[in-house]
Amino acid sequence: MKPSTSVPATVKPLSGVLGAEISGIDLSQKLSTELFHIIHQAFLDHHVLVFRNQTLTPEQQMRFGRCFGELDFHPFVEGNTEFPELLNIVTEPDDQLNFGGGWHTDVTFLAEPDLGSILYGIELPAYGGDTLFSSQIAAYNTLSDPMKEMLGALTATHAAAKQYRADGPSTKSKAMNTNDTDPAAFTVSHPVIRTHPETGRKALYVNSGFTTRINGVSRDESKMLLDFLLNHAVQERFTCRVAWEPGTLVMWDNRCVQHHALHDYAGQRRHVRRITVKGDQPR
Numbered sequence: 042m043k044p045s046t047s048v049p050a051t052v053k054p055l056s057g058v059l060g061a062e063i064s065g066i067d068l069s070q071k072l073s074t075e076l077f078h079i080i081h082q083a084f085l086d087h088h089v090l091v092f093r094n095q096t097l098t099p100e101q102q103m104r105f106g107r108c109f110g111e112l113d114f115h116p117f118v119e120g121n122t123e124f125p126e127l128l129n130i131v132t133e134p135d136d137q138l139n140f141g142g143g144w145h146t147d148v149t150f151l152a153e154p155d156l157g158s159i160l161y162g163i164e165l166p167a168y169g170g171d172t173l174f175s176s177q178i179a180a181y182n183t184l185s186d187p188m189k190e191m192l193g194a195l196t197a198t199h200a201a202a203k204q205y206r207a208d209g210p211s212t213k214s215k216a217m218n219t220n221d222t223d224p225a226a227f228t229v230s231h232p233v234i235r236t237h238p239e240t241g242r243k244a245l246y247v248n249s250g251f252t253t254r255i256n257g258v259s260r261d262e263s264k265m266l267l268d269f270l271l272n273h274a275v276q277e278r279f280t281c282r283v284a285w286e287p288g289t290l291v292m293w294d295n296r297c298v299q300h301h302a303l304h305d306y307a308g309q310r311r312h313v314r315r316i317t318v319k320g321d322q323p324r
């Protein structure tokens with residue numbers, strides 16, 4: 042297949058601090074170096090990219106993901122039988138909870154959490170089912186200097202067991218299966234403030250999904266700090282909101298963004314296809 046060459050790509054911001062919609066690019070085609078450079082720069086600048094009206098096979102979605110690095114496998118959720126790197130994220134009409142509901146950063150219980158995730162919309166509810174994103178760079182920037190200094194010296198514990206319990210599956214959706222990997226083996230410490238490895242920008246790096254404790258302080262101090270930081274991190278002024286349609290592809294920078302898949306579409310089905318790109322050790 043011929044690589045996509047010079048295309049009049051346009052980048053339109055979605056909110057004051059993060060997110061952009063890119064048009065003029067067909068991701069089913071192999072990307073030229075020039076086009077990849079445009080997308081990569083937009084990714085570093087906006088952290089959440091939205092591409093509309095794409096028609097992508099799993100292989101084409103995975104080829105796009107590999108432009109950013111090696112694809113990862115989810116340690117607990119079973120992937121697609123043919124392409125195990127690919128997760129079918131499905132909420133059935135009568136599911137009480139959805140996968141990815143609640144603010145979180147993906148797989149921070151890994152020593153090297155994913156660089157980013159790339160989701161492609163297959164079947165979306167007629168209304169509802171948006172995904173919210175929050176810039177952790179904006180969250181960091183709005184802290185006071187003394188708070189930044191204190192947090193800069195701290196690390197926090199992130200544990201898979203907070204979501205994936207050993208006593209049973211917690212994918213929360215009938216259509217998704219967990220394997221029997223022991224979540225207790227996935228407990229790590231990361232800095233509370235992370236420096237983005239490509240841009241050098243600092244970001245708050247704790248999340249409600251997996252962060253269990255601020256290390257080296259008392260339990261009460263840890264609770265107080267975490268309560269404050271987890272609320273601070275997801276204020277409306279740091280967010281953007283993406284409404285899905287079949288054919289929408291969304292990618293986000295998991296190194297500086299939290300996200301929250303809303304479950305406000307009771308009685309309807311939602312199916313998006315997710316791949317993730319391996320990341321590095323937070324520093």
Ligand code: SIN
Pocket residue numbers: 130140141142158160171172300301302303313315
């Ligand atoms: C996720 O957390 O990966 C799910 C996001 C979504 O379904 O919108």
